[in-house]
Amino acid sequence: MEAAMEHDLRSQIAALEHSYRANSPEKAELLDKAYRDIAACASTAGAPKAGGEALDFALPNAVGIPVRLSDALAKGAVVLTFYRGIW
Template identity: 40%
Template sequence: MTLQAKLDAFKADFEAGKPPYNVPPSVIETMRRATQELIDSAATDRALMAGDKAPLFTLNDPQGNPVSSAELLTKGPLVLSFYRGVWCPYCNMELQALENSLPAFQALGANLIAVSPQTAANSRKSVRQNHLSFPILSDPHNSVAAAFGLRFNLPDYLVELYKGLNNDLPIFNGDASWTLPMPARYVIDQEGNIIYAEVNPDYTHRPEPEDMLPSLRRTRGL
């Protein structure tokens, strides 16, 4: 089953209010409204895309060790995933799919990292829950996400909904701003050029990990 098929199946059960979710229709409608408003805002127009230069960054892994994108790029191309956090089931399924594809990326000389605004403790939880072997990096205040044009502010009505669901982003992220990154996937070549980009304001849609393989093969002249 493809990643998107798994996401679609989860979404269907979640929106139908099937156990264990039991989500009322009003919550679903509010989430749909927020997603549609983000789509309508043309937020993706601000995001970096293929052909752009990728900003360099250094972020900490869950153990507090700095990880430099510039250093990783000296070793090969970089696969970079921005995700919302361990609280997001769609993100967790994406991380699991990326882990499954990690050998294919490594066979083409690429490194894989994922970035979210969550605290180190929640990144450690992401690693444990999803059985990950690639670095999960914390992006305080979504600063790197902003450099890639991905950061957005949650509308007030969605903030209130999240609070009611005990989904307190300031606690998850250690940041009171109530911002998130749009989920995004990039391939960056060793010269720092973005050669693949997929950004979607609808967090229930994610590209397949295999979609990046043609770009990675091109970096090897294959």
């Protein structure tokens, strides 16, 4: 089911891109710029690696209370997940 949904989404994106390129040079240029921007920032050279050691930091939890990595590690193992995107 997931593979079919992914294929459908890819098809929709391809159709939209084709439409932009055929009918709107301005949108096509914006699309090309977005692709270039993504490629420019997609370098993983400085990205943390699985199993690597993270510097200590604090971020707010779901209700706004700061949580420090070192405090969480004192209680046991911690898994950090990085999401890239605009929310």
